[in-house]
Amino acid sequence: MMSAYDVIKRLRAAMPEGVTPKFTTGEELMAWQKEQGRIDSERLAEANRLTRMQRVLGRSGIQELHRECRFGNYKADMPAQQEALRKAKSYAGKFGTGFGGFIFSGGCGTGKNHLAAAIGNELLENGKSVLIVTIPDLMMKFRETYQDGAKTTESKLMDDLCKVDLLVLDDIGVQRGNTNEGVVLFQIVDRRLSSKRPVGMLTNLDAKGMTELLTVRIMDRMTMDGGLWVNFDWPSYRRKVVA
Ligand SMILES: Nc1ncnc2c1ncn2[C@@H]1O[C@H](COP(=O)(O)OP(=O)(O)OP(=O)(O)O)[C@@H](O)[C@H]1O
Ligand SMILES: [Mg+2]
Incomplete structure (x- = not known):
């Protein structure tokens, strides 16, 4: 030799x-x-993460539209915005030390997706897997698995959703939840939290609306282990840009 x-x-x-x-x-x-x-x-490892995202959604974990959303380009003029920014940053910084999730609740265009994507982008850079998906998209994926000749099964889809390090469920409450939606969401939240993996939620609903829609069982789990609730109660950023 x-x-x-x-x-x-x-x-x-x-x-x-x-x-x-x-x-x-x-x-x-x-x-x-x-x-x-x-x-x-x-x-x-990176290829495996990407394959999982591709398999779950046919795309990477964060939509193109939010690829550039960072803590650094989030404008925080109001004290409440500064507080939201600080909490989001600290959530990303402490990620992995617990399994508490986060709920960003507030009106349209207030930056819930922006800060969730900023958390996600930072985690991706640190080698974590992140998936941000809207409830309507997610339910469509589940419906597809019930069809003949489906590429994946319901249990495989559930497995993939439960394996990503951070799963963010977007647009909760946008469509009227049917029974099946409630069952699927409960299963996702319950399974992820029992394997100590957090869930993030973005919604226009307030605490009462969320509890009515998701039931006390889910909300109870979401607020476990230092789960974070942030109210985004300021005007839309979209309107500001147009004006
Ligand atoms: N404070 C901010 N600084 C910079 N950009 C912002 C800020 N707030 C929102 N944006 C931008 O405005 C757009 C709308 O914000 P975003 O999608 O995060 O709103 P949202 O709270 O998720 O609204 P919706 O409830 O309608 O989904 C995005 O392009 C986002 O990057
Ligand atoms: Mg949004």
Whole structure:
């Protein structure tokens, strides 16, 4: 077998004039190989995460529209907005230390998706998997699994939803919930929390509306282990941009 020294000698000989090799000693070569191994396994983990997102939704975990939403580009003029920003940042910072979820409740265009995506984008950068999905989209995915020739099964879809590090359910209460929706949501929240994985929720409903829609059983779980409730009660940012 060739020694590391031989390999380096041969590589040197094969290199064009003026090119400095990445390593000059056996130790450096070993370190380089180890580093390549680490990069390869990170790539693999990343590919697995992407495959899971693709399988669940046919897209990556955060919609294109919210890819640029960060804490840094969230304008917080009002004290309540600053407080929401601070809480969202701190949630992202503490992620993984508990399984408390978050509920962002408030009117249209107040930045619930913006701050949820900012949390998600930060977690993605730290190698976590994140999925933000609207309830209507999610219910459509479940309905698709009941059809003949479906690509995935209901239990597989449920498994995938329960495996992502952070799942954010968007637009809760937008469509009138049917019984099946309640059952699916309860199962998602219950299964995720029992495996200590948090759920985020975005809604226009207030606490009373959320409890009526999701029942006390779900709301009780959502507020476990330091779950966070933030009211987004300021005017729409969309209107502001137009004006
Ligand atoms: N304070 C803010 N600073 C910068 N951009 C903001 C702010 N609030 C909202 N936006 C932007 O305005 C748009 C609408 O915000 P977003 O989608 O987060 O609202 P929302 O609360 O989810 O509304 P809805 O209830 O209608 O879904 C987004 O493009 C978002 O990036
Ligand atoms: Mg929204």
